[in-house]
Amino acid sequence: MSARDVADVAVIGTGIIGLSTAWAVSGLGMRVLLVGPRSHTGQASAAAGAMLAPFSETAAGDDPLSSPAEITHRAAARASYGDWLARLRSESGRVVSMTDGIWLVATAHGQGDLEALELAARAARDQGASAEPHPPSEVPGLSPARTCPAHAALWLPGEASVDIVELLDALSHLLSVRENVRWADTSAVALEPGTAGSDGPLVVRCADRERYEAGRVVLAVGSGTGALAAASPGLSLGLPLVLAGKGVSVLVRDTGFALPTTVRTPMRRFACGAHLVPRAGGAAYLGATNRLTPPGETSTAPALEEILTVVQSVGDELNTGVYHRELADVAVGHRPYTLDHLPLVGPTEDPRVLAATATYRNGVLLAPYVAGLIAGHLSGAGPLDARPWRPTRPVAVPSLGEALGDRIQMLIDVLLPAEGVTAPWHLDLQALLGVAARHLVESPDDARWRPLHRLWDRAPVVETLPVLLRAVRDLPHVANSAAGRSPARKDAPSGRSKTGPVSRQRWRQHRLTPFGVRLSPAGQADLDELPPERLKSLLLREHLLLLRGFTGGSTVDKFEAFARRLGPLVVWGDAPIASVVAKAEPDDHVHDTGFMPLHWDGVYKPDTPDIQMFQCLKAVGTAASGGATLFSDTTRVIAGAAPGTLDLWRALTFRYERPLGGEMLSRSCPLVVEHPHTGEPTLRFTEPVPDGVHILNPPNLTLERAPSGCDSAEAIQQIRDALYDPRYMYAHRWRVGDIVLADNRALLHTREPYPPGTERHLLRAHVRIGDVAGDTPADRTSLAGQEVG
Ligand SMILES: Cc1cc2nc3c(=O)[nH]c(=O)nc-3n(C[C@H](O)[C@H](O)[C@H](O)COP(=O)(O)OP(=O)(O)OC[C@H]3O[C@@H](n4cnc5c(N)ncnc54)[C@H](O)[C@@H]3O)c2cc1C
Structure with a gap:
């Protein structure tokens, strides 16, 4: 395909979603232009634990991921994964290791973890899959610190993990040798309407100054979606905000203990828990952090504190043996996600541009499934009816006032996450945050607040609130108006109060x-x-x-x-x-x-x-x-x-x-x-x-x-x-x-x-x-x- 040729489909993005989609679409006989770096460094895909976890990604209080429809999609994706890998092996000649089963363990995090195990078991059984409770002593490879005893364990034989390095290599190799795929090792700077009008091909303008034409474009650029859409003002895509959850993971050369299969804790709200995943050759993956990165601030370097967090949570909660192992690599990636936590798959407002992104914590699992939906749509065989994932669906954006009203209790939990916070202490902080929140919301034009409001506009999610409130809380006039209550004290007593532990949520969902x-x-x-x-x-x-x-x-x-x-x-x-x-x-x-x-x-x-x-x-x-x-x-x-x-x-x-x-x-x-x-x-x-x-x-x-x-x-x-x-x-x-x-x-x-x-x-x-x-x-x-x- 020469530069002046028109590709049938341009797939932009070379993470797991872009590669899987390019493979599926090229399999239809279409001419595919793949735009994106050949190197996987910095991709969410390369940082992933690559667990295929339709059930254990369910978390207490995490509405979108626990919805039955989502679990059904994930279970369907899991069911066809083995066949997909077998086809990949036969077409690429490369083997991708897969380890069956995942142990989900409830640790010292208490009731939330136990509820998450129940949810995962129910999700599995609803899908006709097995979920077997076991005493934690039977989990191979589990040996936590004495301060973090495990309370319960669930064996999910229907889950699995794959070696992501092998998987990305196999797909990259296959696409490099496909005759009807041209891989432009560059990045797309903008999409532009072509000269032939609204039905004609689009132009993909690239960083290497090339301009490619394509009849359809699939956007699989993960957390880069917002930036590319904003750089393409000539097209109306109508995409919702795509945020990035920065994840840092660590690879050790070998574990020094037997780890036949993945051992992990449940997710905990925004945090994704501790994961210990076996990799080829005795290596192991330790993961992972999940921190909000506001749009435009995509950092690719891990902070030492992030590495420490991963090592410490896996070491303390799963196996203290990892502390002494040899470091092989540290990976950083940005999970693409929407405010409703659902993927974006299908045509945008411009039917020539399709979105295939926002797979958040499940992109490795969902990749073949998403690729199949896109290919089905492009071939006309199965017009895309994945309604909850429709890219043009309305996604509610909470105002700052609403978010604060809703989340003060959660903020307190975020800022003081220990179970044993005493009631008076909790009230002090509540009063202080209440005053801080009022100042922030009621004075939007106050020049001091403007940067905070701008931050909210770019990332209107609860994870932004502690940052805002810490900034407001530290202003003297806010602290003084907290009705004489004492500000946060570092010597606050710990342990359960006579009035019981602080409730972590104002209401529960069943x-x-x-x-x-x-x-x-x-x-x-x-x-x-x-x-x-x-x-x-x-x-x-x-x-x-x-x-x-x-x-x-x-x-x-x-x-x-x-x-x-x-x-x-x-x-x-x-x-x-x-x-x-x-x-x-x-x-x-x-x-x-x-x-x-x-x-x-x-x-x-x-x-x-x-x-x-x-x-x-x-x-x-x-x-x-x-x-x-x-x-x-x-x-x-x-x-x-x-x-x-x-x-x-x-x-x-x-x-x-x-x-x-x-x-x-x-x-x-x-x-x-x-x-x-x-x-x-x-x-x-x-x-x-x-x-x-x-x-x-x-x-x-x-x-x-x-x-x-x-x-x-x-x-x-x-x-x-x-x-x-x-x-x-x-x-x-x-x-x-x-x-x-x-x-x-x-x-x-x-x-x-x-x-x-x-x-x-x-x-x-x-x-x-x-x-x-x-x-x-x-x-x-x-x-x-x-x-x-
Ligand atoms: C630490 C961590 C652990 C995870 N664990 C799991 C797990 O166990 N199981 C699971 O299923 N999922 C997991 N995930 C989630 C999964 O990794 C993501 O959902 C998935 O990788 C997203 O794939 P992607 O191709 O959309 O994005 P990416 O892998 O980020 O790829 C996007 C690509 O687009 C490119 N790009 C961006 N802008 C442009 C542009 N303008 N032009 C060209 N190219 C561009 C980027 O360079 C990148 O190569 C994890 C993620 C992280 C970060």
């Missing part, structure tokens, strides 16, 4: 089955303390949140106030809050106790609510007495549908009709509709009433658009069966005080019948998120005869 998350306070917490933006982004990801045990929502007024904090209310009728309760003489099936069709709220309304909220005032007694509210997650239904079924569903449009108040309401809507906030495909469907069942004002549905030959009754039955599949349906049994937030755009809901006369009383509110409501394909479809009020 996964519901088969989807949704329960939030409950760690001690006592008020609904008002829950940060609205975080709740909404959690809801959009999980689709259902149960808030249980919070104070402050016990009256209609308080429930309404809480709902209004999430967004403007959608009000039908006089009252903003509806009472969902059976009536003695019901005028509609909503106020009856029998069968209710599965539906979404607002079928016949012009304004579809985004969030449906319930609060339980009175609950039905037992499971046997019915009355549960059933939610079907249609995004999961779609994900589980066979490709042929989904193609049929995409071709269907239903018309719904139902009588109400003397009028006939009517609505036509495609079955598959894009979620306006997440872009996920969803199903919009109102179930017909089964034969022999009679309800007030029954809905009727007819197929308005369908491929020829489609059997309407069969199609409806198939949809219904899928929606009621227990893998996709969550049944909520009410307890008094429960608040449920449901994503009305993704879910359909109904209610189990229950005996008349049973006490069951719910409050309901409808909330709109942002200003996109009413602008979806579903809302744009015909609303003939729509009900108003």
Whole structure:
């Protein structure tokens, strides 16, 4: 390929993602231009432990990585890894060592580690993989310091690790000899629109002054994504912020003790724990740190303190023998990650440019999987529908005020991480930080704060907050206004206080089955303390949140106030809050106790609510007495549908009709509709009433658009069966005080019948998120005869 030739695809970036993608795309017979350094020094990939860890990367309190969808992607990536390595071996002639199994060990870090082991075990079992608890004494290679005893161990035979040096070498070798791959050992300076307009090839301008043309460009530049996008103003990519988590890892020539397989601790919030991974020839990998690097400050040198941290945590927590081994190498890399911690894979706003990055802690595991998605998209065989990873999805950016309000407790934990901090000490610091935070947020124009606000704008993540607050805290006028409380003392007493250990989180998350998350306070917490933006982004990801045990929502007024904090209310009728309760003489099936069709709220309304909220005032007694509210997650239904079924569903449009108040309401809507906030495909469907069942004002549905030959009754039955599949349906049994937030755009809901006369009383509110409501394909479809009020 000469410089003037147009490549079919330019892959920019030569880390594990770029190399794997270039291999997959060249396998399609396309002409590939690979742009990036041949040397792996400084890459996240080269610094990686290269554990293939779909389950042990799950951490308590780390929402995105613990989401079932992410674990499913990771498990799928793991399942095909062996075949991928075998193909690599046969095409490159190079062997890449893989060691099966990972030991996950809970150490002196306490309850958090134990919870993480439970989460990992559950994640593995949910995916049909094995997770075996063992006493720590049975873990080969585990010999921690006496001050860091191990409390529990989990053997995960479905996990593995690979030798990353061998892997990168094999891929590099293969791509160097492929005829349809040209490797430009330089870096891309900018992407430019070509002369042929918006459908023509793009120009990749490089540091060696060459300009290459390519029909499509895959951005696999890891933590360099933001810089390259910013240097390419002629293209509108619409990518979210990509941050860098700097990782330092250490290689020792040999361990001096037997290490048949990887031994590691769980992740701990931003920190990724201690890892000891066997490498070829008896060498071992010790990892790793994870420190936020604000954009533009990508440092490639390790600080001595970072090396010390790695050695000390692996030495103390896993095996003290490493202290005396010979150093072979120290690697530094920057993990690319987004604020929602999900990868960016697929077309950007400019369909000619695809993103393949932000794989954060799992890029080595995900590389073949991501490469397969990109190649499938480029070949047209499998247009990319990896919705949660869609590069143009909205990613919430918290304001500094919100972040501080939410995180003061966590900051205290970060600044004073020991378990044994005493309560008065904790209060001193809380007061001081509260004052510091107020100064910072309330005086944005104060010249002294400007650099701090700039820092926040570049890296709006909790890891930035300690830096900001330390700077503000040290200003005398801030310290003085901390209401006479003493500033942080170095001689603070340690050990547990009489009032117990400091809680590490204000509330805890528990996964519901088969989807949704329960939030409950760690001690006592008020609904008002829950940060609205975080709740909404959690809801959009999980689709259902149960808030249980919070104070402050016990009256209609308080429930309404809480709902209004999430967004403007959608009000039908006089009252903003509806009472969902059976009536003695019901005028509609909503106020009856029998069968209710599965539906979404607002079928016949012009304004579809985004969030449906319930609060339980009175609950039905037992499971046997019915009355549960059933939610079907249609995004999961779609994900589980066979490709042929989904193609049929995409071709269907239903018309719904139902009588109400003397009028006939009517609505036509495609079955598959894009979620306006997440872009996920969803199903919009109102179930017909089964034969022999009679309800007030029954809905009727007819197929308005369908491929020829489609059997309407069969199609409806198939949809219904899928929606009621227990893998996709969550049944909520009410307890008094429960608040449920449901994503009305993704879910359909109904209610189990229950005996008349049973006490069951719910409050309901409808909330709109942002200003996109009413602008979806579903809302744009015909609303003939729509009900108003
Ligand atoms: C210490 C550490 C431990 C890890 N452990 C694991 C693990 O055990 N398991 C796991 O699965 N993952 C792990 N990860 C995460 C994994 O390494 C990353 O997710 C993955 O390597 C990201 O790959 P990448 O190709 O996107 O980025 P990188 O490997 O950083 O590669 C990006 C490449 O793009 C190049 N580039 C940047 N800008 C340009 C430009 N303008 N033009 C051309 N080229 C450019 C860079 O030079 C670099 O070569 C770890 C990461 C670190 C740092």
